[in-house]
Amino acid sequence: MNSIWAVATNTIKQALRMKIAAVFIILLLILLPVMGTAMTGDGTMKGRLQTFISYGLSLTSFLLCLLTIVVSIYSLTSDIQQRQIYTVITKPVRRFQLLFGKLLGVILLDVALLVLFSAIIYAVAIYIPTYFNANEADLIQLDNEFYTARNGLIPAEVDVSPEVLEAYDKLKKSGRLPEDVPREKIIARLTEDQRRWKRAAVPGQQLIWEFQKVKPLDPKQSLFIRFKYDVSVNPPDLNVYGIWTVGDYRQIKYGTKIETPIRNFDRKDLIRTFHEIEVPANVVAEDGYLAVGFLNVPMNNTVVIFPPEDGLEVLYEADTFTGNFIRAVLLILFRLIFLACLGILASTFLSFPVAILLCLVVFFTATVSGFCLESFDFLGENLSWVYFYTIRPLILFLPQFDKFNPAQFLVPARLLSWPLLAKVAGLMICIKALLLLLLALLIFSFREIAKVII
Amino acid sequence: MNREELSERNTSCASRDARYEIMEYAVETFSLTKIFSDWWGRDKVYAVDDLNLQIRYNEVFGLLGPNGSGKTTTLKMLLGLLYPTKGRALCLGGDGADPKISARIGFLPEESYLYRYLNARETLDFYGRLFGLPAKVRKMRIEALLDMVGLKAVANRPVGTFSKGMARRIGLAQALINDPDLLILDEPTTGLDPIGTRQIKDLILELKKRGKTVLLCSHLLADVEDVCDRIAILYGGKIQAEGHVKNLLLQANKRQITTSDISDTAVEKIKQLIQGEHADCVVSSPMDKLETFFIKTVETAQQQAQPTSGAVSTTRIGGFLAPETPVENILDKLVSEPVSQETPPEPPTTERVVPVETSEPKPDEQLLNKLTEPTRPVSPKPVVRSEKVKTEPGQAEAPKPEQVKKDILERLTDHPTHEKEDSE
Numbered sequence: 001m002n003s004i005w006a007v008a009t010n011t012i013k014q015a016l017r018m019k020i021a022a023v024f025i026i027l028l029l030i031l032l033p034v035m036g037t038a039m040t041g042d043g044t045m046k047g048r049l050q051t052f053i054s055y056g057l058s059l060t061s062f063l064l065c066l067l068t069i070v071v072s073i074y075s076l077t078s079d080i081q082q083r084q085i086y087t088v089i090t091k092p093v094r095r096f097q098l099l100f101g102k103l104l105g106v107i108l109l110d111v112a113l114l115v116l117f118s119a120i121i122y123a124v125a126i127y128i129p130t131y132f133n134a135n136e137a138d139l140i141q142l143d144n145e146f147y148t149a150r151n152g153l154i155p156a157e158v159d160v161s162p163e164v165l166e167a168y169d170k171l172k173k174s175g176r177l178p179e180d181v182p183r184e185k186i187i188a189r190l191t192e193d194q195r196r197w198k199r200a201a202v203p204g205q206q207l208i209w210e211f212q213k214v215k216p217l218d219p220k221q222s223l224f225i226r227f228k229y230d231v232s233v234n235p236p237d238l239n240v241y242g243i244w245t246v247g248d249y250r251q252i253k254y255g256t257k258i259e260t261p262i263r264n265f266d267r268k269d270l271i272r273t274f275h276e277i278e279v280p281a282n283v284v285a286e287d288g289y290l291a292v293g294f295l296n297v298p299m300n301n302t303v304v305i306f307p308p309e310d311g312l313e314v315l316y317e318a319d320t321f322t323g324n325f326i327r328a329v330l331l332i333l334f335r336l337i338f339l340a341c342l343g344i345l346a347s348t349f350l351s352f353p354v355a356i357l358l359c360l361v362v363f364f365t366a367t368v369s370g371f372c373l374e375s376f377d378f379l380g381e382n383l384s385w386v387y388f389y390t391i392r393p394l395i396l397f398l399p400q401f402d403k404f405n406p407a408q409f410l411v412p413a414r415l416l417s418w419p420l421l422a423k424v425a426g427l428m429i430c431i432k433a434l435l436l437l438l439l440a441l442l443i444f445s446f447r448e449i450a451k452v453i454i
Numbered sequence: 455m456n457r458e459e460l461s462e463r464n465t466s467c468a469s470r471d472a473r474y475e476i477m478e479y480a481v482e483t484f485s486l487t488k489i490f491s492d493w494w495g496r497d498k499v500y501a502v503d504d505l506n507l508q509i510r511y512n513e514v515f516g517l518l519g520p521n522g523s524g525k526t527t528t529l530k531m532l533l534g535l536l537y538p539t540k541g542r543a544l545c546l547g548g549d550g551a552d553p554k555i556s557a558r559i560g561f562l563p564e565e566s567y568l569y570r571y572l573n574a575r576e577t578l579d580f581y582g583r584l585f586g587l588p589a590k591v592r593k594m595r596i597e598a599l600l601d602m603v604g605l606k607a608v609a610n611r612p613v614g615t616f617s618k619g620m621a622r623r624i625g626l627a628q629a630l631i632n633d634p635d636l637l638i639l640d641e642p643t644t645g646l647d648p649i650g651t652r653q654i655k656d657l658i659l660e661l662k663k664r665g666k667t668v669l670l671c672s673h674l675l676a677d678v679e680d681v682c683d684r685i686a687i688l689y690g691g692k693i694q695a696e697g698h699v700k701n702l703l704l705q706a707n708k709r710q711i712t713t714s715d716i717s718d719t720a721v722e723k724i725k726q727l728i729q730g731e732h733a734d735c736v737v738s739s740p741m742d743k744l745e746t747f748f749i750k751t752v753e754t755a756q757q758q759a760q761p762t763s764g765a766v767s768t769t770r771i772g773g774f775l776a777p778e779t780p781v782e783n784i785l786d787k788l789v790s791e792p793v794s795q796e797t798p799p800e801p802p803t804t805e806r807v808v809p810v811e812t813s814e815p816k817p818d819e820q821l822l823n824k825l826t827e828p829t830r831p832v833s834p835k836p837v838v839r840s841e842k843v844k845t846e847p848g849q850a851e852a853p854k855p856e857q858v859k860k861d862i863l864e865r866l867t868d869h870p871t872h873e874k875e876d877s878e
């Protein structure tokens with residue numbers, strides 16, 4: 001442990017004294033406060049904050065990722081290149097201890113810098129409304145929609161397979177099945193249709209969605225119904241009229257004594273844009289049950305559809321902004337740890353420039369992994385198994401930085417829950433990073449340290 | 455191994471370690487071979503070819519050879535930096551890469567590869583920590599070593615700014631920090647000035663006295679000749695000659711007589727005597743070696759207190775390096791004994807070395823006293839200017855450091871010569 005610690009502190013000293021870290025530190029120290037004041041977003045106070053937190057965290061994450069790659073690679077490759085390793089590895093230091101020491105040093109440096117910069121971002125984010133003299137309405141909106149961590153519940157998927165099969169048989173019997181399309185595709189298409197129908201209301205129809213386990217942080221606060229209308233025929237004024245009912249629907253259904261209030265809202269909303277209905281959180285039943293009903297008023301004279309992906313969602317405050325922010329920062333730390341392991345692995349068998357190149361490719365691929373998977377999936381249809389057994393596992397092995405982007409949670413004030421965080425940690429660190437590290441240990445334990453010089 | 459050598463070794467390290475009795479050699483190789491292949495796996499070069507080397511305990515062994523003869527490759531294989539293609543290498547009876555073994559080895563590579571951004575003291579501290587030395591022991595050894603290699607005054611300067619010779623000294627210090635039983639030195643004197651070279655040679659001899667085994671690798675023949683007991687000459691990865699230096703170099707068919715200045719008539723008489731034996735005879739005055747002459751000259755300059763920013767060495771040896779007779783492990787002693795009561799609680803820091811105490815009445819006079827001290831051939835301190843002090847050299851010395859240094863060394867060792875030196 002002594003020697004691991006000695007190597008770790010030496011790695012930190014190297015990063016700091018060789019001024020590798022200094023460039024990144026100075027850049028961030030200047031940019032972050034400037035961004036806080038200069039970015040306006042869409043002009044509203046919320047937009048300003050969202051832009052700042054999004055760009056601030058992304059920039060910090062990006063620069064620290066680069067720093068991690070550079071430091072982790074430089075530390076070992078320069079030791080090998082400049083041969084300081086001759087005097088280190090001939091001391092009673094096992095090779096794995098040297099690697100762990102380097103890794104520990106890089107991670108400690110990351111933690112220190114991450115704490116510093118996220119503290120700056122947090123402070124600026126908290127201070128912005130005061131600095132720009134936000135008015136009362138803005139402050140309330142910010143409290144509800146920014147300085148919070150809202151959990152979003154979407155309606156459970158309904159099983160539509162009986163209807164799909166029925167529709168398929170009907171088509172088959174009537175001989176209207178397209179001949180050149182395989183059965184799976186037709187079924188998929190029919191399933192999609194049926195799902196849409198389950199989320200559509202003809203004029204005069206009421207849709208009811210039921211939610212379980214709704215646990216607002218504080219019943220005195222509000223919860224929000226976030227929705228988007230789609231229609232079959234555009235109404236003349238592009239608005240849809242609807243009556244919303246929110247509360248414990250079982251009380252009406254079974255005629256029991258009313259214990260929690262049931263609220264009704266008459267609304268007129270623009271189609272194809274997001275809207276939120278604010279509802280006092282006390283409508284939620286003791287056991288976390290909540291029902292949301294929508295009545296398509298006959299005068300609309302059109303079918304109203306709630307798109308399956310994002311048509312309807314119940315949002316409620318599940319944690320504080322601070323808690324969410326800390327978890328978002330941890331998400332960045334996981335990335336850094338993964339990259340540190342990757343850098344160490346690359347430096348066990350590659351020279352500095354090649355290792356840097358490799359890590360950057362991995363980093364950028366991981367940053368757009370969603371896009372990569374989609375595009376390769378599309379292209380791969382023709383390459384079938386070749387693609388399936390080669391490129392796809394490789395991309396899947398990469399971490400998905402874009403899928404777990406901290407800004408994606410903080411900007412819409414979405415809850416980044418501990419279980420989700422633990423899942424990311426398990427996947428990114430305990431499996432992927434650990435595998436990289438094991439590979440690094442394997443390579444480094446067996447390679448010859450000295451160069452061939454005769 | 456003859457009987458004399460055996461008995462000599464037994465007395466010097468009899469109780470030091472039972473392992474010595476079991477294992478005959480400190481370093482032993484069996485058909486050690488290293489072949490460097492090209493990218494396609496075809497054999498290209500035999501760097502070391504079927505090498506069988508045996509180095510006894512407490513021996514100074516010189517590995518000689520021209521450039522590219524496989525000396526360094528052999529060392530690297532001993533230390534586990536390279537893997538042998540064939541054969542085996544043993545250090546202190548085990549694998550050189552095993553932490554238990556490498557904890558007892560000191561290694562100085564062919565160049566001192568140091569972390570440029572660390573200063574001298576931090577460098578030694580880093581290596582001390584790699585050995586897991588406790589903080590207290592580490593501090594004491596570092597001070598003693600800095601003192602020994604004469605870099606105390608520049609201890610807070612990044613080693614990246616050191617000249618090659620100074621870097622070499624730090625390299626040597628790091629090789630000694632664990633009080634090694636086996637010292638592997640690869641070209642220890644490259645880049646050193648003649649004084650430094652002489653000091654390293656003296657150090658090697660001193661270490662031998664203290665029971666260490668030294669494996670020396672060099673192509674500077676003069677160095678090897680002066681210190682080595684036995685040598686092996688490598689060429690093309692093979693041993694071409696091996697044996698005791700004296701035996702190898704002895705010109706058995708010649709005799710040399712050295713006398714003090716005698717009269718010409720006496721010389722004539724001797725000549726006649728020799729001619730009576732039908733032998734040839736040449737008479738001349740012996741010459742000084744250039745090394746001796748150079749050292750004398752520099753010493754004179756030092757005594758005139760001419761300033762230098764370079765390294766200055768003492769002739770002292772780090773006290774902790776286990777002396778020849780003592781049985782106990784010096785490390786255990788340092789840790790177990792209540793050292794703090796005897797020594798000043800804080801080992802000397804460079805801040806203390808930096809002098810400039812204006813209250814000091816007559817610094818120059820003190821300096822002069824120290825300079826004229828007869829016993830110390832190379833008197834370092836007076837001409838050292840601390841990095842932080844940019845004034846004239848006369849100001850740069852206060853009595854304190856000497857005091858402190860003496861304390862550590864006394865504490866660290868009870869080696870009689872040191873006490874004598876200090877008391878004078």
